[in-house]
Amino acid sequence: MPAKHDFHELDLDPRAREVLREIVMQHIESGDAISSRTLAKCGRFDLSPASLRNVMADLEDLGYLAQPHTSAGRVPTDRGYRFFINHLMKSRSLSAREREVIDDQVSHAHEIDEVLHLASNLLWKLSDQVGVVFMPTLLQFAIRSMDFVLVAENKIMCILVGVNGVVVNKIVETRFRFTRDELEKISRFSTAEFSGCTLDLVRRRLVRMTEQERAQHDEMLQKTISLGIEAVNAPIDHDLYVEGAESILNKPEFADAALLRKTFLALQEKERLVEILESCLQAEGLQILVGSESDFTGDHNFSIVARRYGSQSTPNGMVAIIGPMRMEYARMAPLVDYLGRALSRKIEEQEQPR
Amino acid sequence: MPAKHDFHELDLDPRAREVLREIVMQHIESGDAISSRTLAKCGRFDLSPASLRNVMADLEDLGYLAQPHTSAGRVPTDRGYRFFINHLMKSRSLSAREREVIDDQVSHAHEIDEVLHLASNLLWKLSDQVGVVFMPTLLQFAIRSMDFVLVAENKIMCILVGVNGVVVNKIVETRFRFTRDELEKISRFSTAEFSGCTLDLVRRRLVRMTEQERAQHDEMLQKTISLGIEAVNAPIDHDLYVEGAESILNKPEFADAALLRKTFLALQEKERLVEILESCLQAEGLQILVGSESDFTGDHNFSIVARRYGSQSTPNGMVAIIGPMRMEYARMAPLVDYLGRALSRKIEEQEQPR
């Protein structure tokens, strides 16, 4: 952080900070631009509107506030929100009720995808913003088992279980015919052989096997290898749960039909979402991106409140909320944080079943 | 159909029919209300606007047309569309390009859910309406196999394959511990025992087994039964693919933000969609529902173009397009029909693999 920036921020005298804080809070609540008069009336300041106007003018000069037009009140800028989040916000901890709902739901889910789906749903319902949960592809993790089941004469379902408990299944079509017996043998072999490997490693080892002398003559081995390669090459997507896109339909900032349309379509672009979530994956703890601070949020005046989940040992994903810049950060932050922790706990539990 | 209705419809003299047809077509194309003047200008009639006005007034009396307000042109009513669809429409057959796209895509997909997902996607892209594909739950069909795979110490994945090739997998948690060996045996047993049964029948037979003497003592059998019951009781949903809801954002009839919101939310109510699609499941061939002809479409001024797919022998689902009443029926009808046929063919092929 450049010194000048710091200087600015610390330079704000306490009164200005209070004013900024009040403006941001009121604006978040009402959505309107805040005038000096409303501010004076709120009772927190023993100042006349005129004095407040001076303070507000200063804050505008520093780039924390903006006026939509002359003779409208002031509205926080991205920087204003950022300052608010960094220095002024007092997180409102979750209500007992909310905590209960989260704990209850998370503990009742079983499969990991069920848990994640539920998490995005919870985020949506509890925040009334768009809830997003991201799980990176299995590719980066080691697998625990690899099984094959006959589905049709020429179709085999391959079931991969990651060390993190993620279960992925893919149906592959093969030119060989397999019997149940064979598949059972192959399952045993593959699991024994590859458990602990990442998919990438599995692929390399399979390829190496084809080169060995033995493979040329052992038909069974050939079939195993071919099936394994098919299975590993089958595309395995990351999972992205986006829930509650319709909740933006309510928000007054998107009352305009054209803007709404644009905003809505933006949320369908999963690739961009994945991209930005992946870029947050490194950082520990809660992250908040406001408006112009990232490409995606900047284009659409969004903010993102995100947190990594998962234990240190195993791969992580992200939970996040996406909404308009004007959102209740003080409530969203603890919500995302709590849910992230709950998920992490759940996942750690599942790793070491009692 | 009541005689009176028939009378009305057949009573329309050829000129009135032509006029109605032209109005519907022009309105579908432009979205505007059609005036006598525009109609006269189109060249298809050797009549003055005044004469056309008379014809139009008659059509309005009969309920085929309506005026949004005095001094606006005329717009087709539900009945108008219905008459158009039944008697006036000339289906425009698919372009070679479109047919090619469909055939190509359908033939390249493998798993049935992949095919269906693709189908809804195609419907959307080719029609620019909301594409819907519905597959009823597996419950009504006989199964071909039933396998179990170890996923974690206390979690078993159960894989059911229907005679129609549908593959369903569910992860169940059990209080027993299973080894790979056991699961393999159970899989063999279950498949041999239950292949050809509907899930309901499987459940009943499992329950009956618990009552037999043997079950009391044979631990292995107990475990099998418990697992089987878990698997069969795991909820198995119907599949519903809805794609392209965002395409209604474009349609001028939903320019108003409030209406758009309402419309959009309506499309999220999958239950109602399922309900209406299920009700169409009985009828063979293409079905078109216009506006007030059904609850769902009536509430939102939608129309639905739907068709059953699947072979006679095996269970069927529906493919459909949902859009505003003002849609190009002449193009949608063949599109849905063709896709339905393509799907049916694909499914029949998969039933009897060469």
Next chain:
DNA sequence: ACCTGGCACTCCGCAGCTTCGAGTGCCAGG
């Protein structure tokens, strides 16, 4: 040095008015 009331100014939103054009219905004449 700082706060404050007052005042001029700007700008938005709204209500009311007019105008314009697009349609229709009806009628009388060919």
Next chain:
DNA sequence: CCTGGCACTCGAAGCTGCGGAGTGCCAGGT
């Protein structure tokens, strides 16, 4: 039975004026 003409209706668009909400600035008070 068709047609041109005419009166009438209605909505969309544009203009105007006004009130309200805000701000900026200044001069005077503490």
